[in-house]
């Protein structure tokens with residue numbers, strides 16, 4: 169579904185990413201894990217067609233067989249669309265439009281559903297991610313629900329776009345730990361069923377990556393330094409960043425054990 173080959177991103181003379189090579193197939197859940205400043209969000213932005221015009225990108229990003237690098241979202245072919253879930257749910261949703269209308273719109277536009285069918289699909293979608301599909305909830309504004317509920321609505325919106333790939337950039341960083349776990353579980357469930365879209369989860373949070381993904385790409389200073397099954401990488405970390413990540417996670421567990 170996604171093929172990234174020789175992707176390089178620079179600002180002027182400073183290369184911040186590259187060269188990157190990886191693929192994400194439909195139904196695969198892969199995390200791009202790296203420290204702050206390692207180039208995760210720039211990589212996601214290049215894939216999504218949202219990168220700053222000041223950035224120079226070279227190489228290739230193919231979505232569903234279409235070359236999309238340096239092509240802005242409105243100019244991309246319909247079957248090369250990528251759905252996205254961001255940390256900032258306030259900006260991702262229109263505060264002036266009800267949740268029901270925001271979710272119906274892509275189902276009508278991309279799914280070809282009429283108003284009645286789209287509304288029923290929205291109810292089913294919301295119920296499947298633990299939100300009420302009631303008329304009252306559909307009429308609610310995004311500003312009237314909690315951050316965790318808003319992030320579930322954002323996941324529903326990504327699914328309603330019916331793309332083959334979802335890119336989620338730090339989707340749970342702004343949430344408390346319990347809500348994080350619930351939202352990650354929804355993300356995993358909705359990308360695990362047969363025919364599900366592929367997922368590229370961009371995060372610096374090892375536990376989030378472990379909850380959702382099967383494979384990890386470890387990014388350090390703009391380069392992939394490890395790539396493989398996440399449990400294998402974490403059992404035998406090779407790069408210094410991965411070793412630090414695993415040590416920190418183990419220290420955290422040790423504190424929990426002592427307190428208990």
Ligand SMILES: Nc1ncnc2c1ncn2[C@@H]1O[C@H](COP(=O)(O)OP(=O)(O)OP(=O)(O)O)[C@@H](O)[C@H]1O
Pocket residue numbers: 179184202203204205206207208209210211220222372
């Ligand atoms: N508009 C810009 N102009 C120049 N450099 C930039 C610009 N945006 C980001 N960078 C640089 O690119 C590098 C990678 O940034 P990026 O946001 O991708 O990191 P990240 O891994 O997502 O970090 P974080 O987890 O903190 O969000 C950083 O060193 C940053 O300073």
